[in-house]
Amino acid sequence: MIGILILILLGAPALASAGSIVFRRARAAEALNLAAGVISxxxxxxxxxxxxxxxxxxxGGYVFIDMIGAxxxxxxxxxxxxxxxYAVGYMRLLDEEPRLPGFYALFSLFxxxxxxxxxxxxxxxxxxxxxxTTLVSTFLVAFEREASSIEAAWKYIIVVSGGxxxxxxxxxxxYWGGSFVLGPTYDLTWGTLKGIAPKINPAILTLSFLLALVGYGTKVGLAPMHTWLPDAHSESPAPVSAMLSGALLNTAMLGIVRFLSIMDxxxxxxxxxxxxxxxxxxxxFVGAFFIVRQRGIKRLMAYSSVEHMGIMALGFGFGGPLGIAGALYHMLNHSLNKSLMFFGAGNAMRAYGRKDIGGISRVTxxxxxxxxxxxxxxxxxxxAPPFGLFLSELVIIRAGLSASYHIVVYAVLxxxxxIFVGFINHFRSMYFEPGSGNAAPPVALDAWCIAPMWLAFLPLLAFGLWWPQSFWTYFATVSQALTGTLP
Known part of the structure; x- marks a missing residue:
């Protein structure tokens, strides 16, 4: 049964991508992509x-499913x-109808x-x-063909590929370290690496982890390897920005967590x-200080991603049932919240014809x-309460105190x-101060652009008011599998 589900999971976006290329019609492509999204x-x-x-x-063991991967x-x-x-409504506003099949082919493939x-x-x-993911998403970052988006795409592929x-x-x-245990040829599976980890030279293990942390940390957007992220997130079309921030960063973080599990x-x-x-x-730290000084609306969201990936890294770093539960719950709530924020930013940019915070005013x-x-x-x-990120951050803070990282916790607080003061101050200026953005002609935003914001917000609020017990049980089992810590 699980094998069939995995086949459907991967087959749906793959077929949607192929179908977009074959049919070459914008409406067919967006319908195929939407269907693939629902199925996935x-x-x-x-x-x-x-x-x-x-x-x-x-x-043959090359593909697997475990609880944290699921x-x-x-x-x-x-x-x-x-x-x-959201893409159905947003991409129609870009007046790029002939190029939409290509966009959806890349989007599904991404x-x-x-x-x-x-x-x-x-x-x-x-x-x-x-x-x-880097190769495919580079073309999506540069989709709008502006000088700034092309520059961001080049920066993205160079920095991330280097990392x-x-x-x-x-x-x-x-792998080389493991060859001293199993010989020159063996399966490089996660289970095999965990099994032989106690027998590998500690210096080799430590070096491999630090390199993986820097390498995959570049993809995650952890500072100081984050330099690509503000440009790529801010210059991409809004649906792509949401995927980069709310989906891709989590998949890259998983690689660090699997290496950390080997170290444990x-x-x-x-x-x-x-x-x-x-x-x-x-x-x-980097996210906080750049958020305060930020002037671009989507760059503001991008630096927020740097901050939240840092908080997630703290949860996994603190470890234990609380740290891992907080990090995984944070992953879910950040995916919902950042989708909501990038959708709102995309709508504001379309409505005002501006990317800068100063050009967006009287949003109400x-x-x-x-x-x-x-x-x-x-x-x-x-x-802030009563939303899901408040609960996940609270649990991560408890994990840090339990693990005796007191100074780190106080600094994060x-x-x-x-971050709260800086973020809200930016929104205060956009909502209550006059600006230069009102001169732009009005743009009609249909239900396709509004509905996904509600679909992201409602569970975000629900998960802030109620943390399901089934989630606690799930996270405790993941913690046990990763670290061997009993729930």
Whole structure:
């Protein structure tokens, strides 16, 4: 049954991509992509329900599903279906009708690569999947063909490919270390690597992890390797920005978590977790100070992604049932919240014809159907109650205190205050101060642009008011599988 679901999960976006190329009609392409998004989302729910605490292998062990992989797929599929709905309305506003089939072919293929990554049961194949996400999404970043978007695409592919090459080097060194245990040829599966980790030279293990952390951390957008992220996220079409932030970053984070799990199995000491916590804290610092000084609306959302990936890294770095539960819950809520925020930013940019915060003013007058919704999303993205990110951040803070990272926790709390003040101040200016953006001619935003914002906001609010007990049980089992810690 699970094998059939995986086949459908990957087959739906692959067929949608091929169909968009074959039919070459905009409406057919958007319908195929939307159908693939819905199917992928429904299948991802089934995978989370059916994934047990033991890995299930397919295709000779090259493809597998485990609980954390199923969770990452669910988060990615949520963003995919929401972005596919939003894309129907947003992409029609760009007046690029002849190019839309090509866009949807790439968009579906991008979703395919993101969904395939967590299924790779081989460290080398996982690297290939992550690199494919870069190659496909580069064309989506540059889709609008403006000088700034083309520059962002070049920066994206150069910086990220360079970083991913470092991750490949870490994988090669890990394989080399394992060759002293199993011989020159063996299966590079995650389970095999965890099994032999205690027998690998600790220096080799540590070096391989640090290289993987830097390499995949570049793709995640952890500071100081985050330099590509603000440009790529801000210059992409809004549905692509949502996929980059809410889906792709999670898939890349999974690679770091799998390497960290190997380090835990080796009982090598605190260095790997301290390195993870250090980069997480630095990312929160960078995100906070750039959020305060930001002038572009989508760049504001992009630096928020740097911050939240840092918080997620802190959760995984703190470890234990609380840290992992907080990080995984944060992953879900961030995917919902960042989709909401990029959709709102895309609507504002279309309505005002501007990308700068100073050019967007009196949002309640220009966008009455979404003004309150977008403002609530802005409060949620800062970690304010009663939304889901507040609960996940609270649990991560508890995990840090339990793991005796007190100074780190206090620093993060200060940064959260700065982020809240900075973010809300930007929205205050857009909502209540006069600006130069009202001169733009009005643009009609249909239900395709508004509905996905509600679909993201409602569960975000629900998960802030109620953390399902089934999620706690699920996360505790994931924690046990990753670290061997009893729930």
């Amino acid at each position: 989302f429904l299948v991802s729910i089934g995978l989370v329900i059916l994934a047990g605490n033991r890995e299930t292998l397919f295709l 969770w990452v797929i669910l988060c990615a599929a949520i963003v995919y279906v929401l972005a596919s709905i 979703a395919f690569t993101i969904l395939a990554g967590p299924l790779m049961n081989n460290a080398g194949l996982y690297w290939v999947a992550i690199e494919l 991913i090459s470092i991750g490949l080097l870490g994988t090669v060194i890990l 199995a080796s009982q090598i000491g605190a260095l790997p977790r301290n390195a993870m916590v250090g980069l997480g804290l630095l990312s929160v 007058d220009r966008l009455p159907a979404q003004a309150a919704l977008w403002l609530a999303g802005a409060a949620a993205i800062t970690g 200060i940064m959260m205050i700065i």
